Amino acid sequence: MITPDDLRAIAAWSRDLTQPEFEEARRGVSFRIYGKGSNICHVGDRLESWTGVAEGLVKMSTTSKTGKSATLAGMRAGAWFGEGTVIKAEPRRYELVALRETRLALMRRSTFMWLFEHSAAFNRFLVHQFNERLAQFIAIAETDRTLDSTARLARNLAWLFNPTLYPGQDRTLVVSQEELGLLAGMSRQIANQGLAKLEALGLLEVGHGSVTIRDLERLARYEG
DNA sequence: GCATTAACAGCCG
DNA sequence: CGGCTGTTAATGC
Numbered sequence: 039m040i041t042p043d044d045l046r047a048i049a050a051w052s053r054d055l056t057q058p059e060f061e062e063a064r065r066g067v068s069f070r071i072y073g074k075g076s077n078i079c080h081v082g083d084r085l086e087s088w089t090g091v092a093e094g095l096v097k098m099s100t101t102s103k104t105g106k107s108a109t110l111a112g113m114r115a116g117a118w119f120g121e122g123t124v125i126k127a128e129p130r131r132y133e134l135v136a137l138r139e140t141r142l143a144l145m146r147r148s149t150f151m152w153l154f155e156h157s158a159a160f161n162r163f164l165v166h167q168f169n170e171r172l173a174q175f176i177a178i179a180e181t182d183r184t185l186d187s188t189a190r191l192a193r194n195l196a197w198l199f200n201p202t203l204y205p206g207q208d209r210t211l212v213v214s215q216e217e218l219g220l221l222a223g224m225s226r227q228i229a230n231q232g233l234a235k236l237e238a239l240g241l242l243e244v245g246h247g248s249v250t251i252r253d254l255e256r257l258a259r260y261e262g
Numbered sequence: 263g264c265a266t267t268a269a270c271a272g273c274c275g
Numbered sequence: 276c277g278g279c280t281g282t283t284a285a286t287g288c
Contacts, residue, residue: 187265214279225266230281246274247279 040067040143048092048116048143050205051163059157066149071141078134078142085130087144090118094140095213097221100132107133111174112194112221114211116204121164124150137217170202181261187224188232189262192241194222196258199251210250218249236260 045052045064052063069092072078078096079085096113110132113119123130124147153160174197198211219229233244241257243250251257
């Protein structure tokens with residue numbers, strides 16, 4: 039079972055629960071580690087747990103009929119996902135890949151359903167998260183075909199700093215240019231060029247193995 | 263033109 | 276040292 043401090047650290051939603059709700063959540067969470075590049079699940083898998091990223095970096099993507107892979111969301115430590123699959127008790131509709139060594143927190147379906155039935159705070163969190171994801175997916179539908187590589191990079195980066203999905207995060211993320219390339223669907227070299235462009239515009243600052251956001255609003259809206 | 267892979271020197275932790 | 280960065284060359288759609 040996860041310690042209270044660890045749960046609070048990796049799950050912003052847990053901080054708003056009542057004491058009994060928090061204890062119920064704590065009892066239902068366990069961990070699992072995935073190696074770099076490993077598949078967490080394929081389309082159609084019945085990964086029945088609600089899932090949080092405790093450490094690492096995960097890509098959620100779909101593959102079109104023509105075989106092209108498109109990123110739906112990048113998720114860093116603190117992200118939680120899979121509620122749609124758990125609530126509807128249906129197979130996953132997307133692929134999940136660990137872009138680096140990743141530790142996932144798995145919440146039993148029964149625990150999730152208990153919180154869903156009993157906790158107002160938990161439901162508030164779910165609504166906010168649904169709302170944010172919907173906005174992201176609408177953005178994909180609107181613009182994905184026309185965006186150049188730099189704009190795709192900008193959007194994928196902005197997701198990782200979404201203040202609703204990651205409340206209280208600072209402006210710096212430890213992430214390599216290769217990982218950003220994997221996330222945004224481009225080679226490391228092109229990710230490198232894109233970062234240089236965005237840095238020149240003052241939207242972010244590139245460090246050695248890290249990125250610091252300077253202007254999240256403009257980064258999220260960047261379209262070339 | 264814009265992307266990819268391969269290669270490599272240089273830098274950083 | 277090992278990993279990451281910045282850059283170039285060769286090549287492909």
